[in-house]
Amino acid sequence: MNTPADFPTTIFHNPACGTSRKTLALLREHGIEPTVVEYLKTPLDEASLRAVIAEMGTGARALLREKETLAEELGLRDAARSDDELVAAMAKHPILMNRPVVRTPRGTRLCRPQELVLELLPATA
Known part of the structure; x- marks a missing residue:
């Protein structure tokens, strides 16, 4: 079973977007520190x-x-x-x-609304 620490996660993020910020916060609340790709800076x-x-x-x-x-x-x-x-x-x-897009071992999806990210988290998160 995966733990948040060994659950590779990437968020394609726009810090100016409230939904993107909330999605990033949800990941962190569940113990996941994702790789953050600010796609406007790194297209x-x-x-x-x-x-x-x-x-x-x-x-x-x-x-x-x-x-x-x-x-x-x-x-x-x-x-x-x-x-x-x-x-x-x-x-x-x-x-x-569109943003935020989150990639995890459980899938990749556009997380609008931000609660959709919960479907991508490991069972232990």
């Missing part, structure tokens, strides 16, 4: 974005922050836009990536 390239999307088991649209004004300006809200187009846009403009 994910297309291959990394594709890997996260594959781990989530969703299409690229699930990772797109459609509320972002830039998404509208770039026409990304159009359902006809392909996953390739969305991934390219998120790689070029990391603000378009």
Whole structure:
């Protein structure tokens, strides 16, 4: 059985986002000190974005922050836009990536609302 100390966890984090901050706090409350990737400072390239999307088991649209004004300006809200187009846009403009995304041995998911992260924690957390 895993303990929080040996449970490798990564959070793709935006410290300006309240939900992201609350998710990070929840991880820490459960004894998990994740690797924090501030994706606006260290953007994910297309291959990394594709890997996260594959781990989530969703299409690229699930990772797109459609509320972002830039998404509208770039026409990304159009359902006809392909996953390739969305991934390219998120790689070029990391603000378009929704957050927080948490990766653990139990899965990878967008944690909105932040309580969704609890489903990714080890049974002992």
